[in-house]
Each structure stands twice: as C-alpha cells, then as structure tokens.
Amino acid sequence: MPYQASYVRLLKDGGLAERKAKAYRRLSCCDLCAHACQADRLRGRTGICRAGQSVTVADYGPHFGEEDVLVGQGGSGTIFFTGCNLQCVFCQNWEISQLREGETVSVETLAGMMLELEEKGCHNINLVTPTPYLPPILAALEVAAARGLSLPLVYNCGGYESLAALELLDGVVDIYLPDVKFGDDATGLKLAGAPDYFAAVKSSLTEMHRQVGDLQLDERGIACRGLIVRHLVLPGGLTGTVEIVRFIAAAISPDTYINLMNQYYPAYRAKDYPPLHRGLSAREYQAALQIAREAGLHHFA
Template sequence: MEASYLKTYRAGELSERIKQSWALLESCRLCPRNCAVNRLEDKRSVCRTGRKAVVSSYGPHFGEEPPLVGRRGSGTIFFTWCNLRCQYCQNYSISQLGEGEEVEDEKLAQMMLSLQAMGCHNINFVSPTHVVPQILSALSIAIKGGFRMPLVYNTGGYDSVETLQLLDGIFDIYMPDMKYSDEKVARELSGIKNYPQVNQDAVKEMHRQAGDLVVDEHGVAQRGIILRHLVLPQGLAGSEETFRFLAQEISKDTYLNIMDQYHPCYKAYDHPQLGCRITGEEYQEAIQLALHYGLRRLDARRAWVLQ
C-alpha cells in the first residue's frame, strides 16, 4: 500500500499544508493549550520548544505494538519535551527534563531516510504534537531523497483538531493515548484543561481520517488507528468511560492496547494514589470492561489475562 502523503505531495498539496502549519506557530495554537507565543522567533512556552524540533534519540524499536514492530522494528524518533505535564511519566528525562538536542529539518529528514535504509516498517514519531510543522518540512525533504514509508503519529492525545486536519492524507497510522475520562483527574495528574473532550474530539478526527487498523498479510500495520490506554491505580484513568466511548462513538473494531506497565516514577510518589503499581485485579477488571462493551481487538500480548 502506497503511503498517503505521496499522493498529497504529487498533487502539490503538501507544500500548502507546510505553510499552514508554520503559520500556527506565529501565535502558537498548534495544540489545545493555545499558548500564543511566537515560536517562529524562538519564543517558548509550555512545550519549551521554539523554532527547531528537539530530538532525544532515534532507531529501530521492538517494544511497540506488534502491528508496528513486525519483524524489522518500528523506526522510532523520540521528540524531546511535551505539551503534557504527567506526574508519573516514564520517559520524564525526555519529556520533562529536556534530554535531547535541537535539529534542523534537514537532519530530521536524514533520520527518516536512515531508518528506511535500516529496513524498519514505518517511521514512528513519538510526542509529535508540538513539532508538526518541523515534521512536515522534513517529510518534504525526505520524499525528494526517496522516502516512501508510512508515518505513525504517536501522541499523548491532547491534540488540536485544526492541526490534525492539516495531517489528513499525510499520516496513515495514528496511535493516541486515551489517558483520562475525568477532567479533574487530568488537571491534577497532567496539568491540562478539558482533556476528556479534547481527547475524544481528536480521536474522532483521527478515526475519520484513517479508520480501523488495516494490516498486511504479515500482520504489519498499513493504515488506521491504534489506541493506547494505561491502567492507573485506583481507577484514576476512568477506563470504563473510555471503553464505552470507543465502542459507541468510534468502532468496536478499534485496535486497543490496554497497558499494564504502570509503575511509580518521576513525581508519582508525591501523589497519595500513584505510589504503587496496579494490581492484577485492577488490570483484569479493565480487560473485562473492554469485553463488556464489545471491543474485539485487544492487544494480543494481553491474551493470557483472558484464560
């Protein structure tokens, strides 16, 4: 299956999307925080990123969902900083402490081409929300260098529909988190306003563009949406409402990874409910809730829970 952005590029539309995305940085409204600083002049606000993207690392990744990893790995590029402030972030040295270095768009394009040459199945942009213009500019450069791989938008889920619409016909695979169902919990644990509604609107737009996950004969993702939901201690993630939303407003065929790897780190021990791992019972309850709402495509790595 040909990557969607190639058609967009040949039609001359990619250059216009690039212009529109950079315009969002002049008084930044790239994400729902709408900080309104001029990032074109290298001003910075919540995401602490100015004109240039900051990259922590890149390379083949074999720890992602099976449809992304396949046999040759997902070509992952980790962007530094984030528009969230999750108190328990497991990658906090990257997302909160700024581990990484600024790169020009040309360098980002070279990373993409290098991962393609390594044989990876896709390019997986981790925390892309605050650097969409830089990604699109790098994509245009990479295409001229022979780049042809599908793109993965791997996000915490606090995304603007306006920005996502610029990605229609460019990203084939979306992989958002659905972190919370409760506004108060989202404010307390990630420092963001109106997360549930913003997140649901973003997931609807991603699904409108890409649909349910489609894989090739080897089980490798070609197009569609992969949903991630991390189970938190004492029901803080609001799993039931998330599963109800997916089943009733998105699709019961949504590929859903219900993640069990929560462990306390960063500032988690400062919170009375985050200082412990989840129990087996809490995780199994989440699985049963997903099944109750008719969700059919749960991550295969978790099938042992159902036995």
C-alpha cells in the first residue's frame, strides 16, 4: 500500500487548518526559529530572516542532487525559498539566502507548484529553508492537499528551529532534513550569527526524531518517513564533527541516516575567515567519516 503523507490525515480532521491559523498568529511576535526575534511581522516588521507575511520563492522543480533515498527515479520536488534565519559567512547559496533573490508568490501559486511537482513524478515535496515562511507554507499545503497532493513532505532546514514551530509541524512533516553545521555554540555565533546554536539544534533534533523516528524506506528504497541529518564538513575541523556525531549516536539514535557532505568550497565571505578560505582536503573528509563510524553511526545517506 502506498505511503499516505501525514498531512493528508491531518487535513481530514481539520487539524491542518488549525495549525495554519496558529502559525499566522505567531507572526505578531515571531518565534518561528531559535532567534525568537519577537518581530511583529503582521505590522510589517522583520527580524533576522527579513521575511514578511508573504512567501518568496527562488526556484522550484525536480532535483536530482539530493540524497539517493530522496531522489529515486523521479527526483525530489524541491521548492527553494528566499532568505534564511542563519547568516553563514560561507553560504554557497548566498545570492538566495542573503541577497534574497526570488519572486513573491501567492498561497495559491505555491500550492500549484506542489501539485505540479507531483504531476511531474517527484517522490516528495522538498521545502528548502522553509522556516521563515511556515504560515503561508501551511496555507498552501492545505490548498494542495485538498486538491489531491499526497507526497511525503520533506522539511529541509538549517536545524536552528524553535520548539514552537516544530510543535506546529507535528503530524504535518514526514521527513525532517536538518543541516547540522556546528558542534558548539561559540562557532555558531561567529560563523552564522546564531546564539546558542548547538543547544538549539540538539533540542530540535530530539523533537524531530520524537515526531518521525528513524528513516523508513518504501519497497523502492525511497524515503517516506523519518530523520536524515546533513553535516557539511568544513576545513580545519571548524564544524565540531566529533560533538555532533556523538550526540546523534548517543542521544538521538545510532540508526540515524547521516549525510557527511564533502562539497565545501570558499564562497560569500569565507575568504575573511581562515581556514574557510581554502577547500576541504580528502584527508579531512576521511577523518570525519571515521569519526562518525567510531561514534556508532552506520547509515550514510
């Protein structure tokens, strides 16, 4: 039997509409991410992410560069949102995250994008950097689900989430895909402008795993529910890989799927933050893999 997305069940009992309403109310004193800026976005104020009430999309379409368990044959149906609640000095998508390139779209248009991706044969709806736009995303999801959308929902985020937002997503998201960047708070503040970064991420990962558990695959080997953690390995050991993988293995689950990414290259303002001015060496990446294995992790996405 095909997997039924969580939000489909929530739509039927009115729960999706309730979550949407709660999310919009939070915009009056925004705490949708761990910054908890308290900006009144309903009155035109903005916080760290600089997002307002409406939703801005940079691009969308079938994507084949994601993890194999998300891509399959039809691709992952990605929607790239403009902006970010983090300010990483090495961001490789800085034109979208910091310069905020993109187009403001209506809830109806966003719903149409989701349905179009399903019609194209994508295996999931992959929301990239969605947290600043949680209310209109829930509104669009309600519209799309009422029109037949049933693909698993992937929440592809920076991991610096608030428990208030994750509570709204309980029973909505099928697959959490957080990008865990740093294993200590000081580095998170210096390189991403995020106070108490690792503390917030640990709380987020714990709640995400409580909601969806370890990754489940269907008969085709495609992910349908669960947690996948991404970790971009940085040069010079800046990411604190040891602390991250040990926490995941001990406090989340040793069966967690993790993608240790080796595609770092200097971008945005990285040249001003040595050793980020150089690429990642093969030795550094192999060391990170060994650290993860020694911690007890064994599913590498």
